[in-house]
Amino acid sequence: MSAEAVPVSGAAYSPNAARQIPGDGLTEPLRLAVIVGGARDGTSGPVVAEWFASRARKRADLDVDVLDLAQAWLPDQPHDRAAVPGAVRDLGHWLAAADAFVLVTPEYNHSFPGAMKTAIDWFCDEWQAKPVGFVAYGGSACGLRAVDQLRLVFADLHAVTLADTVGFPDVDNCALHEGHHEAAEALLDRLTWWGEALRVARARQPYDMPCPAKGDPDEH
Amino acid sequence: MSAEAVPVSGAAYSPNAARQIPGDGLTEPLRLAVIVGGARDGTSGPVVAEWFASRARKRADLDVDVLDLAQAWLPDQPHDRAAVPGAVRDLGHWLAAADAFVLVTPEYNHSFPGAMKTAIDWFCDEWQAKPVGFVAYGGSACGLRAVDQLRLVFADLHAVTLADTVGFPDVDNCALHEGHHEAAEALLDRLTWWGEALRVARARQPYDMPCPAKGDPDEH
Amino acid sequence: MSAEAVPVSGAAYSPNAARQIPGDGLTEPLRLAVIVGGARDGTSGPVVAEWFASRARKRADLDVDVLDLAQAWLPDQPHDRAAVPGAVRDLGHWLAAADAFVLVTPEYNHSFPGAMKTAIDWFCDEWQAKPVGFVAYGGSACGLRAVDQLRLVFADLHAVTLADTVGFPDVDNCALHEGHHEAAEALLDRLTWWGEALRVARARQPYDMPCPAKGDPDEH
Amino acid sequence: MSAEAVPVSGAAYSPNAARQIPGDGLTEPLRLAVIVGGARDGTSGPVVAEWFASRARKRADLDVDVLDLAQAWLPDQPHDRAAVPGAVRDLGHWLAAADAFVLVTPEYNHSFPGAMKTAIDWFCDEWQAKPVGFVAYGGSACGLRAVDQLRLVFADLHAVTLADTVGFPDVDNCALHEGHHEAAEALLDRLTWWGEALRVARARQPYDMPCPAKGDPDEH
Numbered sequence: 057m058s059a060e061a062v063p064v065s066g067a068a069y070s071p072n073a074a075r076q077i078p079g080d081g082l083t084e085p086l087r088l089a090v091i092v093g094g095a096r097d098g099t100s101g102p103v104v105a106e107w108f109a110s111r112a113r114k115r116a117d118l119d120v121d122v123l124d125l126a127q128a129w130l131p132d133q134p135h136d137r138a139a140v141p142g143a144v145r146d147l148g149h150w151l152a153a154a155d156a157f158v159l160v161t162p163e164y165n166h167s168f169p170g171a172m173k174t175a176i177d178w179f180c181d182e183w184q185a186k187p188v189g190f191v192a193y194g195g196s197a198c199g200l201r202a203v204d205q206l207r208l209v210f211a212d213l214h215a216v217t218l219a220d221t222v223g224f225p226d227v228d229n230c231a232l233h234e235g236h237h238e239a240a241e242a243l244l245d246r247l248t249w250w251g252e253a254l255r256v257a258r259a260r261q262p263y264d265m266p267c268p269a270k271g272d273p274d275e276h
Numbered sequence: 277m278s279a280e281a282v283p284v285s286g287a288a289y290s291p292n293a294a295r296q297i298p299g300d301g302l303t304e305p306l307r308l309a310v311i312v313g314g315a316r317d318g319t320s321g322p323v324v325a326e327w328f329a330s331r332a333r334k335r336a337d338l339d340v341d342v343l344d345l346a347q348a349w350l351p352d353q354p355h356d357r358a359a360v361p362g363a364v365r366d367l368g369h370w371l372a373a374a375d376a377f378v379l380v381t382p383e384y385n386h387s388f389p390g391a392m393k394t395a396i397d398w399f400c401d402e403w404q405a406k407p408v409g410f411v412a413y414g415g416s417a418c419g420l421r422a423v424d425q426l427r428l429v430f431a432d433l434h435a436v437t438l439a440d441t442v443g444f445p446d447v448d449n450c451a452l453h454e455g456h457h458e459a460a461e462a463l464l465d466r467l468t469w470w471g472e473a474l475r476v477a478r479a480r481q482p483y484d485m486p487c488p489a490k491g492d493p494d495e496h
Numbered sequence: 497m498s499a500e501a502v503p504v505s506g507a508a509y510s511p512n513a514a515r516q517i518p519g520d521g522l523t524e525p526l527r528l529a530v531i532v533g534g535a536r537d538g539t540s541g542p543v544v545a546e547w548f549a550s551r552a553r554k555r556a557d558l559d560v561d562v563l564d565l566a567q568a569w570l571p572d573q574p575h576d577r578a579a580v581p582g583a584v585r586d587l588g589h590w591l592a593a594a595d596a597f598v599l600v601t602p603e604y605n606h607s608f609p610g611a612m613k614t615a616i617d618w619f620c621d622e623w624q625a626k627p628v629g630f631v632a633y634g635g636s637a638c639g640l641r642a643v644d645q646l647r648l649v650f651a652d653l654h655a656v657t658l659a660d661t662v663g664f665p666d667v668d669n670c671a672l673h674e675g676h677h678e679a680a681e682a683l684l685d686r687l688t689w690w691g692e693a694l695r696v697a698r699a700r701q702p703y704d705m706p707c708p709a710k711g712d713p714d715e716h
Numbered sequence: 717m718s719a720e721a722v723p724v725s726g727a728a729y730s731p732n733a734a735r736q737i738p739g740d741g742l743t744e745p746l747r748l749a750v751i752v753g754g755a756r757d758g759t760s761g762p763v764v765a766e767w768f769a770s771r772a773r774k775r776a777d778l779d780v781d782v783l784d785l786a787q788a789w790l791p792d793q794p795h796d797r798a799a800v801p802g803a804v805r806d807l808g809h810w811l812a813a814a815d816a817f818v819l820v821t822p823e824y825n826h827s828f829p830g831a832m833k834t835a836i837d838w839f840c841d842e843w844q845a846k847p848v849g850f851v852a853y854g855g856s857a858c859g860l861r862a863v864d865q866l867r868l869v870f871a872d873l874h875a876v877t878l879a880d881t882v883g884f885p886d887v888d889n890c891a892l893h894e895g896h897h898e899a900a901e902a903l904l905d906r907l908t909w910w911g912e913a914l915r916v917a918r919a920r921q922p923y924d925m926p927c928p929a930k931g932d933p934d935e936h
Contacts, residue, residue, distance in 0.1 A: 132352060132391055166432035167425060170394030171352050177384045185909075196663065197640045204641060204868055205387060205425050211867050212386035216876040219925075223636065249921065253845075257913030264905075265879075405689075416883065420857045421864060424648055431647050436656040439705075443856065469625075469701065476700075477693030484685070485659075572792060572831055606872035607865065610834030611792055617824045645827065645865050652826035 085119040086251040088112055089154035092124040093161040093172045100193060101126075104224065105160040108191050111240050112158075117248055123150055125175045132174055140270045144178045148270075151182035156189070156251035157215075158243070163194040163202035176209060180267035184214040185258055187250035189243045191222040198223030214265050216254075220246045305339040306471040308332055309374035312344040313381040313392045320413060321346075324444065325380040328411050331460050332378075337468055343370055345395045352394055360490045364398045368490075371402035376409070376471035377435075378463070383414040383422035396429060400487035404434040405478055407470035409463045411442040418443030434485050436474075440466045525559040526691040528552055529594035532564040533601040533612045540633060541566075544664065545600040548631050551680050552598075557688055563590055565615045572614055580710045584618045588710075591622035596629070596691035597655075598683070603634040603642035616649060620707035624654040625698055627690035629683045631662040638663030654705050656694075660686045745779040746911040748772055749814035752784040753821040753832045760853060761786075764884065765820040768851050771900050772818075777908055783810055785835045792834055804838045811842035816849070816911035817875075818903070823854040823862035836869060840927035844874040845918055847910035849903045851882040858883030874925050876914075880906045 090112070092105045105122055112120045128147050140148075151157075161168050176183075188210050192199025200223050207217045222239040310332070312325045325342055332340045348367050360368075371377075381388050396403075408430050412419025420443050427437040442459040477483075530552070532545040545562055552560045568587050580588075591597075601608050616623075628650050632639025640663050647657045662679040697703075750772070752765045765782055772780045788807050800808075811817075821828050836843075848870050852859025860883050867877040882899040917923075 164393075164397045166428045167393060170390035170392070170397065172390070173384075173387060173393060174390030177390065185913075196661075197637045200637045200641065201428065201644060204644065205428070207871050208386045208421065208425070208864055208867060211877055212879050214879050217871055219872050219874050221636075245924070249845075249917070249923065253913060253917030253920075256916065257909070260913075261909065263909065405693075416881075417857045417860045420861065424861060424864060427651050428644055428647060431657055432659050434659050437651055439652050439654050441856075465704070469697070469703065473625075473693060473697030473700075476696065477689070481689065481692075483689065604833075604837045606868045607833060610830035610832070610837065612830070613824075613827060613833060614830030617830065641868065645868070648826045648861065648865070 085117050086155040086248060086255065087153055088118045088120050088156045088158065088247065088251070089150060090120060090122045090158045090160060091175075092122065092126065093159065093169055101160050101162065104191055104193060108158065108160065108222070108240055111237070112244055115244060115248075118244070121150060121154070123147065125171060128175065130171075130175050130178055140178075145270075147175075148179060148182055151179055154182075154186065155255050156187045156247045157183075158189045158191060158247070159206065160191045161193075161199060161202050161206065163192060163197070163199040166195070166201045167205045168202045172206075173209070176206075176213070180213065181263075181265070183210065184265055184267075185254050185263035186215055187218055187247055187254060188215045189218045189220065189247050191240075191243075193224035196225070198225045214263065216250060218243065218246050218250065305337050306375040306468060306475065307373055308338045308340050308376045308378065308467065308471070309370060310340060310342045310378045310380060311395075312342065312346065313379065313389055321380050321382065324411055324413060328378060328380065328442070328460055331457070332464055335464060335468075338464070341370055341374070343367065345391060348395065350391075350395050350398055360398075365490075367395075368399060368402055371399055374402075374406065375475050376407045376467045377403075378409045378411060378467070379426065380411045381413075381419060381422050381426065383412060383417070383419040386415070386421045387425045388422045392426075393429070396426075396433070400433065401483075401485070403430065404485055404487075405474050405483040406435055407438055407467055407474065408435045409438045409440065409467050411460075411463075413444035416445070418445045434483065436470060438463065438466050438470065525557050526595040526688060526695065527593055528558045528560050528596045528598065528687065528691070529590060530560060530562045530598045530600060531615075532562065532566065533599065533609055541600050541602065544631055544633060548598065548600065548662070548680055551677070552684055555684060555688075558684070561590060561594070563587065565611060568615065570611075570615050570618055580618075585710075587615075588619060588622055591619055594622075594626065595695050596627045596687045597623075598629045598631060598687070599646065600631045601633075601639060601642050601646065603632060603637070603639040606635070606641045607645045608642045612646075613649070616646075616653070620653065621703075621705070623650065624705055624707075625694050625703035626655055627658055627687055627694060628655050629658045629660065629687050631680075631683075633664035636665070638665045654703065656690060658683065658686050658690065745777050746815040746908060746915065747813055748778045748780050748816045748818065748907065748911070749810060750780060750782045750818045750820060751835075752782065752786065753819065753829055761820050761822065764851055764853060768818060768820065768882070768900055771897070772904055775904060775908075778904070781810060781814070783807065785831060788835065790831075790835050790838055800838075807835075808839060808842055811839055814842075814846065815915050816847045816907045817843075818849045818851060818907070819866065820851045821853075821859060821862050821866065823852060823857070823859040826855070826861045827865045828862045832866075833869070836866075836873070840873065841923075841925070843870065844925055844927075845914050845923040846875055847878055847907055847914065848875045849878045849880065849907050851900075851903075853884035856885070858885045874923065876910060878903065878906050878910065 090105050090109045092101045102124060105124070109120050109122050112118050129143050130147065131141055131143065159172070161172060188206075190199075190203045190206065192203050195201060200221065203217075203221055203223075210217050220239070220243045222236055222243055224236070310325050310329045312321045322344060325344070329340050329342050332338050349363050350367065351361055351363065379392070381392060408426075410419075410423040410426065412423050415421060420441065423437075423441055423443075430437050440459070440463045442456055442463055444456070530545050530549045532541045542564060545564070549560050549562050552558050569583050570587065571581055571583065599612070601612060628646075630639075630643045630646065632643050635641065640661065643657075643661055643663075650657050660679070660683045662676055662683055664676070750765050750769045752761045762784060765784070769780050769782050772778050789803050790807065791801055791803065819832070821832060848866075850859075850863040850866065852863050855861060860881060863877075863881055863883075870877050880899070880903045882896055882903055884896070
């Protein structure tokens with residue numbers, strides 16, 4: 057897996073390609089998926105994600121993918137898991153391969169965007185027994201209220217959310233200062249601890265929480 | 277305004293029709309909008325909404341609309357308010373005319389569906405200084421964890437959410453029993469108190485919280 | 497009721513005095529109770545409360561009490577309402593007389609202090625159908641995560657919590673700047689709107705949500 | 717460590733005794749601390765805790781302590797960590813020795829009791845990088861709203877809260893049925909997975925999140 061940003065849609069992201077990606081072995085770098093929050097009209101999310109990912113890529117113990125939900129075109133119908141669309145299956149391979157997640161989320165009206173929730177709801181075991189960190193922006197609380205609601209969502213999905221966060225009050229007017237760099241490093245340190253702890257534990261004993269079966273509509 | 281269920285899309289729901297609807301006077305029945313949560317693949321939401329609306333329609337002090345978000349086809353792009361699509365403007369007229377809301381929401385993974393959040397985010401002053409009640413279903417907590425997250429969203433939008441709720445653990449297998457009927461009546465009693473209190477107050481002094489201007493893309 | 501800070505315990509605060517306090521009439525100024533959060537070892541809470549109260553007292557439409565929970569000495573046993581201690585009854589008179597509340601709360605570990613929750617739990621109809629605003633401090637989110645948890649508590653108590661808040665990241669090192677003054681004025685404006693709306697509504701039709709009876713241990 | 721219930725106060729619980737307790741080795745059974753929520757006037761908490769602990773004690777891979785906060789007499793002043801009272805230090809030894817926690821909590825007004833929050837706030841590294849499960853009771857949501865607020869508190873404390881919970885709508889009138897037994901077993905299975913995963917990880921690399929120093933008032 058190279059360190060370049062990964063296009064979520066298109067040929068570079070086919071299931072076959074995903075299956076060939078290394079990274080499952082315990083001596084490999086941890087696979088970190090940075091997920092950009094899903095609003096299709098803004099530019100802040102990708103900018104923030106790229107800033108964070110560029111720091112993560114400097115670490116030898118992490119292998120970084122950037123997954124932009126705005127380019128994943130997930131259908132807005134999260135619960136008919138018997139017939140999973142191709143767009144969902146494509147993204148799922150990348151999530152399944154990850155050992156740790158960072159969600160880059162704006163805050164709209166005290167919470168996350170609907171598109172992010174739709175994306176989360178399409179998946180199940182892809183999240184289990186893995187750590188989730190947050191880089192948030194917007195609102196008077198630096199996006200942290202969106203983070204709080206996501207914490208409860210991921211608790212239900214058997215993931216662990218990290219206390220350390222990076223929050224920006226206002227991305228447009230905010231020059232990145234040293235405090236944010238330090239917060240990003242603290243988050244990466246913590247992600248590595250939890251990511252490694254849980255990768256070891258999943259290899260020793262698979263996490264036994266059943267998810268609904270995923271059907272393939274093409275096979276029907 | 278008749279008591280029939282209101283189709284959200286189509287000619288019966290044009291802006292002009294909405295503008296002619298009575299119900300703004302203080303001696304009129306309160307306008308109650310029952311909003312169905314937005315998942316496009318299920319049938320539970322409309323069934324639960326119709327059950328609740330049928331009880332509400334028995335009251336002389338309420339005038340009931342049912343707005344099904346699955347039929348509103350709102351675009352998944354909530355924050356470019358400078359160019360508001362027609363589907364959003366159509367729904368907005370009905371929300372603006374309402375004195376009180378009841379949201380019928382499932383719970384997915386500890387929270388509301390993404391489509392419901394997208395719908396909420398498209399609007400602003402339509403929600404302000406009005407009461408919001410909940411009829412929820414799903415999960416071990418009868419949908420009440422989705423309700424909790426919505427409470428914080430609506431707090432940010434200057435609405436008041438009611439303590440009384442109606443919650444179903446599992447709609448499919450659940451015969452409606454007397455407890456749910458009583459809970460529905462309690463919720464309607466409370467909605468009426470708050471709806472009347474705030475209608476009087478808004479008439480006396482408009483609620484002064486500015487929202488972003490809504491542009492009309494057709495005028496560009 | 498004078499505009500001075502009110503000692504919570506002692507003779508100045510007897511039930512009889514409270515009963516004679518004007519302010520229940522609809523033409524009277526609204527009674528605003530500023531409640532200081534309950535940690536006994538710090539000084540930030542009273543300082544923040546006095547700063548906020550001094551601004552509130554400049555308004556002719558508000559009559560301001562400051563109630564410091566650290567001086568109320570409420571017992572840590574909130575649910576034997578059949579025998580209500582004198583300290584609780586004393587505080588209850590002041591809360592019952594209030595038309596609106598502002599809670600001054602620190603944030604400890606993402607939430608409110610235990611002592612504040614104990615105080616809230618001692619009361620019931622004292623909170624109903626009244627607005628609650630927040631002045632918060634502490635933590636990376638300026639105390640707003642403590643506020644979020646309190647929003648859900650007060651929703652259960654049939655109160656309405658206001659979107660507008662005042663938040664300080666770090667009281668000790670924080671010179672009060674103009675942004676906080678503006679936030680305080682916005683909160684007071686909003687409190688007045690909701691306080692007046694709900695005072696009128698309660699006078700028109702009492703809020704009909706029964707609370708447990710309060711026994712008087714002295715009468716046993 | 718025997719499997720008997722542990723008196724929280726008194727001689728049986730001295731720091732020296734705690735230090736001699738085995739259980740830190742990786743081949744030892746996991747130490748599970750069942751913490752009873754802190755209301756001093758009720759009996760439901762201890763009854764529920766004992767029911768849960770009796771199931772946990774049947775497992776060879778767990779060593780169970782029951783810690784009743786009502787008997788710990790923690791002072792209501794959680795943040796002067798420079799002078800930690802003896803009651804806090806005593807309890808801290810038991811918490812530090814635990815690999816996993818189950819909190820038995822009632823729900824009062826949508827949240828946890830104040831006394832439980834006070835107890836949590838007295839500690840810091842005792843909670844870090846350990847799993848926390850919940851057995852909750854009360855309210856229309858079976859105590860799960862108290863659990864949700866505790867999830868955010870423990871996220872801040874670098875603990876992981878488990879999705880699986882046991883919830884009772886009404887302890888007094890509720891005969892324990894098979895569903896609760898199954899939920900308890902599921903929670904214990906999950907606690908074991910997380911407890912073992914994190915015990916291994918902490919032994920491999922200590923969790924590096926500094927806490928405030930604890931002073932000893934006796935040494936001053």
